[in-house]
Amino acid sequence: MLSTIAITILIAILHKIDQQPAYTWSLPVDIPPPKTPKDNPMSDAKVKLGRHLFYDVRLSANQTISCGTCHLQSKGFTDGKILSKGVHGAFTRRNSMSLTNVGYNHTLTWANPLLTQLEHQARIPLFADDPEEMGIGELKQTILKKLQTDPIYQEQFNQVFTQEQQPINFINIIKAIAAFQRTLLSFNSPYDQYLRGESSNFGPSEKRGMAIFFSEQGECFHCHGGFNFTDSSVHEHSPSVPSLFHNNGLYNVDGLGGYPARDRGLYEMTASPQDMGKFKAPTLRNIAVTAPYMHDGSFESLEQVIHHYIAGGSNIHSGKNKGFGAISPIKSEFVSGLNLSPQQTTDLLNFLNSLTDQSFLTNPSLSDPWLEK
Amino acid sequence: MNKKNVIYVGCILVPLLILSYYWLRTWPITIDFSLNYQQQPINCHTLSHLDPHQLNDFRLYLHDIELQDQDHNWHKIHLQPSPWQNHRIVLLDFKNNQDPCKTISNATNQSIIATSPIKNFQRIKFTLGVPFELNHQNPLTAQAPLNHASMHWHWQSGYKFIRAEFTINGISHRLHLGSLHCQGEVNHITHCNTPNRKTYYLDINPQQPQINITLDQLLNARTEERHLTCMGMTEAAWCATGLAWLGLENDQAATLFTTTPSAPHHQQDKH
Secondary structure, X not given: OHXXXXXXXXXXXXXXXXXOOOOOOOXXXXXXXXOOOOOOOOOHHHHHHHHHHHOOHHHOOOOOOOHHHHOEHHHOOEOXXXXXXXXXXXXXXXXXXXXXXXXXXXXXXXXXXXXXXXXXXXXXXXXXXXXXXXXXXXXXXXHHHHHHOOHHHHHHHHHHOOOOOOOOOHHHHHHHHHHXXXXXXXXXXXXXXXXXXXXXXXXXXXXXXXXXXXXXXOOHHHHHOOOOOXXXXXXXXXXXXXXXXXXXXXXXXXXXXXXXXXXOEOHHHHOOHHHOOEEOOOOOOOHHHOOOEOOOOOEOOHHHHHHHHHHOOOEEOOOOOOEEHHHOOOXXXXXXXXXXXXXXXXXXXXHHHOOOOHHHHOOHHHOXXXXXX | OOHHHHHXXXXXXXXXXXXXXXXXXXXXXXXXXXXXXXXXXXXXXXXXXXXXXXXXXXXXXXXXEEEEOOOOOEEEOEEOOEOOEOOOEEEEEEEOOOOOOOOHHHHOEOEEEEEEOOOOOOEEEEEEOOOHHHHOOOOOOOOOOOOOHHHEEHHHOEEOOEEEEEEEOOEEEEEEXXXXXXXXXXXXXXXXXXXXXXXXXXXXXXXXXXEEEEOHHHHOOOOOOOEEEEOOOOOOOOHHHHHHHHOOOOOOOOOOEEEOOOOOOOOOOOO
C-alpha cells in the first residue's frame, strides 16, 4: 500500500519535472501552432538565442554569411536574387525560399521529400559543399571556439541548455535556430484582417480576386490552398499527409515534359519518371515581396507568374530550354490555362498583394539583434 | 577444493585454453592502398609531376572487409578502432580538400589496420560505402570515421561513399556518390532504391597485402565541358565514366581496384 503511494507520488513528481513550461505562441485564435519535435520544445530563451544565431555571420567559413543573408525579413525572408551566392562565390542551385510560416512546411526546400524537420534542413546551408553556402565543412571546431568565447552566447546557451557541460555545439545551435524559425509567423495581412472582420485595405477588387483564386475557374487553391496557401502544410493537430509536389509546365525541353538537366526537381530524389519537374508549391503569403519567382527565379514579377498560369505553362521559343510547357504531357492537371479578362487578372494580382503582412516584415522581434547593440 | 578436484578442473581447463588459443588466435595485418595514374603513384607530394593535373580530393569509405583462405572460406578481419576506422568501416583519404598537404602525414590514411583470424589468405573482399544501418544517422553525433561533415551528403541524408575531385588540363572533375533515391524521412530512412554499394573481390598477396586504385579510366574521358561532375544522376556529364569505373553500371568489371597477387592461380570462382 505504502509503496503504491510512494510510486504514485514519484510518477507525479517525474511527470511534473518532465513538463516543459508551456510556450505561448503569438498566433490568432483560429490558427493552430506548428508541429515541434519532442526533443526541441519551444521557449522564449531558445527563440532569443536562435534569433542571434540566425543573424550571426560567424556561422560561415569566412564570417560573411548568416542565415539572414539569404533570408531578409523585408523580403519575406527571401533575398530578391535569382540564385544566392555562397561563401566562396558559388551560386545555389535554386532560388532562396520564403521562410514565412516555415514551421508549417511539411517538407523543406523546393523538392526534397526526405527533409521534414527544420533541424535537418539546417545542416544543408551550414555544412553542404555542393555547392557551398555557409561552407562550414570541416571548420566546425574553429567556429565553435569563436562562439564559445562570446559571453553573450555563454549566458544564453547556459540558460537554454541547462545540465550540459558545453552547450555551445552544433546540435544546440541548430535546435535554437529552428525554434526561432518556428516564430516566423505571418497571419496579419489585409486578407487575414478582412476574414477577422477588422477594417483593412481589402477592397472590392481584392474580394473579386479572392473569389477567382478559390474558384474552379482560377484553380489556384488546389495547390496553394489552406491557411498557409500551400498544400504542403501541416500543423500541430493535423494528421500526417503525403508530401505533395507538382509540375507546373514551366519547361518541356523534349516534348515529353522534360526539364533542363540543371534541375529536374523531385525526379532527382526519386528517379521516377512521373516526378520530372515536380516542385513544392510555396506559400503565397507575402508573395508580393519575394520576387523573383519559381525554383529557378525565372520570373521577375507576379504579373509574369499569372500570365504563366493563364497560358497553362511557359512557351520558350528559342535557346537550349526551348519547348512548350503549355503542352507538357506530365504537367499538373490544374495548370490547364485560365480564361481571365484583364480586369480579372488585375483583381487576382490585387488579391495576391493583399497577402502581404507588413507587421511581419517589420516585426522588431524577428529582426537582426546584432544591429541593436 | 581438494587435490582430486583440482586435477579434474585442470584436465578440462588446460585443453580448453590450448584450443581457444588456436581458435581465437589472430595475426596483425596492414593492407596498404596506393593511388595511381598513368603508371605513377600519386599523392599530395607527387602532384607536381602531374601538372597541369591536380588532385583536389580523394576519399572513400570501405566496409565489411573479409579474407579468403585456401579452402575458399571467408573470414572477417577485425578493424582496430581509430580516427579512420570503426569496427566495420574504414575511411581511406589520399587528399582532403580542406588540407593543403602541409600536414600530410597526419591528415591522410592509406591503409586498413586490422587483425586477421587467418595467416594465409588468397583473396580479399570489401564493399564500397557505408552500410545502410550506419549511413543515415545524424552526422553531428556520429563517431569516427563518420564524423567528417565534408563526407556527408546532407541533401541525400547519407554519406558520400566516394568523393573524388581533380583538375585535369584546367577542367574541374568532381565525383560525389552515395546512396540515392531514398525513401522515408531524414533520421528515419527506410530504403534506398539506388544504394550504390559494390562489393569487390581481388586476389591478394598475404606477404605484402597491397591494393592499387587506378584512375586512368576515370580521368581519360574526352570532353568539351569546363566542369565534369557526377553526383549520381546518370545523365550527368561524367557519370557514365564514373559509374563504369566503379563497376556500378550494368555489372561491368570495375577497373579502379587491382592487386598484384603473389603466386599465380587460375580459379575463376570465386565469391
